[in-house]
Amino acid sequence: MQADPSSSIDRTKSLADWLEFAESIHPKSVDLGLERVRRVAERLGVLRPAPLSLIIAGTNGKGSTAIAAEALGLTAGLKVGTTLSPHVHHFNERVRIGGVPLDDAALADLFARVDAARDQETLTYFEFSALVALLGFRQARVDLAILEVGLGGRLDAFNIVDADRAIVTSIGLDHQDWLGSDLEQIGREKAGVFRQGQPVVVGAVTDSVIAAADNLNCSVQRLGREFSIQESPRDWVYRSSRRAGIRIPRSDLAPANCALAIAALSSHLQLSDPQIVQAMSGLSLTGRMELYKVQGVSLILDVAHNPAGADFLRQQLERRFPEQRFVAVCGMLADKDAAGAAAALDGIVRQWLTVDTTGPRGQSAASLAEQLVSGLEKGRAGQRAAHTGIGTFDRFGDACDAAVSCAGAKDAILVFGSFSVVEQARNHLREAR
Numbered sequence: 219m220q221a222d223p224s225s226s227i228d229r230t231k232s233l234a235d236w237l238e239f240a241e242s243i244h245p246k247s248v249d250l251g252l253e254r255v256r257r258v259a260e261r262l263g264v265l266r267p268a269p270l271s272l273i274i275a276g277t278n279g280k281g282s283t284a285i286a287a288e289a290l291g292l293t294a295g296l297k298v299g300t301t302l303s304p305h306v307h308h309f310n311e312r313v314r315i316g317g318v319p320l321d322d323a324a325l326a327d328l329f330a331r332v333d334a335a336r337d338q339e340t341l342t343y344f345e346f347s348a349l350v351a352l353l354g355f356r357q358a359r360v361d362l363a364i365l366e367v368g369l370g371g372r373l374d375a376f377n378i379v380d381a382d383r384a385i386v387t388s389i390g391l392d393h394q395d396w397l398g399s400d401l402e403q404i405g406r407e408k409a410g411v412f413r414q415g416q417p418v419v420v421g422a423v424t425d426s427v428i429a430a431a432d433n434l435n436c437s438v439q440r441l442g443r444e445f446s447i448q449e450s451p452r453d454w455v456y457r458s459s460r461r462a463g464i465r466i467p468r469s470d471l472a473p474a475n476c477a478l479a480i481a482a483l484s485s486h487l488q489l490s491d492p493q494i495v496q497a498m499s500g501l502s503l504t505g506r507m508e509l510y511k512v513q514g515v516s517l518i519l520d521v522a523h524n525p526a527g528a529d530f531l532r533q534q535l536e537r538r539f540p541e542q543r544f545v546a547v548c549g550m551l552a553d554k555d556a557a558g559a560a561a562a563l564d565g566i567v568r569q570w571l572t573v574d575t576t577g578p579r580g581q582s583a584a585s586l587a588e589q590l591v592s593g594l595e596k597g598r599a600g601q602r603a604a605h606t607g608i609g610t611f612d613r614f615g616d617a618c619d620a621a622v623s624c625a626g627a628k629d630a631i632l633v634f635g636s637f638s639v640v641e642q643a644r645n646h647l648r649e650a651r
Contacts, residue, residue, distance in 0.1 A: 233322040236329035240346040255345040264352035268363035275371035276387030278527040286479035293497040294487040299355035303368040348375035372410020390526025402426040469501040505640040516630040525558030544632040549639030552581040557593030583610035614642035
C-alpha cells in the first residue's frame, strides 16, 4: 500500500540539509541487508519503478555501461531514468531523468517523501539515495529504469527491484572488507542481481557468475562469445548473431562497456544499426577517459581505482593512443590496492607523481608514493620503463604543473585514481581556463 501522507512531509529542508540528515540517521555507513529498505519501498510503491528495468552490477565499468544504455533508450524514444554512483561534484549526478540530473528542489522533495514514508525505519545514506531515485522514476513515469549497483549486488539496495534484465560488467578485487578477497565469491555476490529466466549480459566475469545464471535458467549473452568487439584507435566494430558488424566511432567510453549495453537492449528496443551508431557517438561520463589540453599537453582523467580497473585503463590507452607514454598523477583512498594499480600501469607510465586525497578514507601523497614504489618493484620484470622517482604534492595544481613541466614532446598526462582526485583535477582545470 502506498503511503504518502502530505501532512507529514517536511518541506523546510534544502537538499544540503537532507544529505546531512541522510548521513546521520543510521549508525553504520554500510548495513548490508534488504529488509528495511524493502519495507519502505513497499510503502512508497516503487518496487517496480518502470515498465522496463535494467540493473547493472560489476567491479568496474558500471557507470559507462549505464550511460550507454541510457543513450540507447533515449534514441528509441523512451523516457529514461538512470542512477549513477558515486558522484564526482554534486549528488544530483546520481539521479538522471531524460539524461539530465534532477535539480536541488526536485531531489529535496523526493527526500522529504521518502522520509515521511520510512516511519521509524533507519536507512543508510545509500539506501535513502536509492529510494529517492526509485521514487523519482516512478513519479516521472519513466519507460526505462537503469539501476547502477553501488556495492556488491545481492545485498545492494537496488536489488529490491526484480529487474527485467541484468548486466554484470566485470569481476575484480575491490571492497574486500565487504565482499571478500576471493574472485569467485565476489562473482557470486555480483550475480545476486539475477532473477529466474532473466536475460543476462556479462563481460569479463568469473565462472561463479555463469553458474549463477545457469542455475536460474537465465538466457546469457557473453562478450567474446554471443557478441564481440574489434577495436582500433579511431573506431570499433560490434558483432553478434543479429548484427553482421556495426562500425562505431570511438567516444570517451570504453567499447567493451558500450557493447554490453547494446547486447542487453538494442534488439528489445528494435533499434536499427544506424540508430545504434547514433546512440553510441560522442558518449562521455565524468572521469571516464576524459581528454583535456593543458599548455598544449594532452591530459586524460579516469577514475580507475583498483588493479582490475587500472589494467582495463592500460588496455584502453594502448588501443586509443598506441604510441603514447604518460606522466601519471595518482591519488587514491587509503583502502585501495594502489600497489596493484601501479603494477598494472607500469610500462606505459614513465614518471609517477602522487597527490593527497580528501575525506575520511583519504591518504597523503607520501603514503601513496610508498605503495606505488612497492607495486613497481613487484612489476612485470623486463617490461618496465625507467622511472626517475615519485614526486609528492598536497595540492593538485602543483602536481599538474610538475606533470606539464616534465612531460616530453610525445608524452601525455594521466590523472587517475579516486573520485576525489578527479574532482580536484576538474576543479583545477575549470579555474585555469
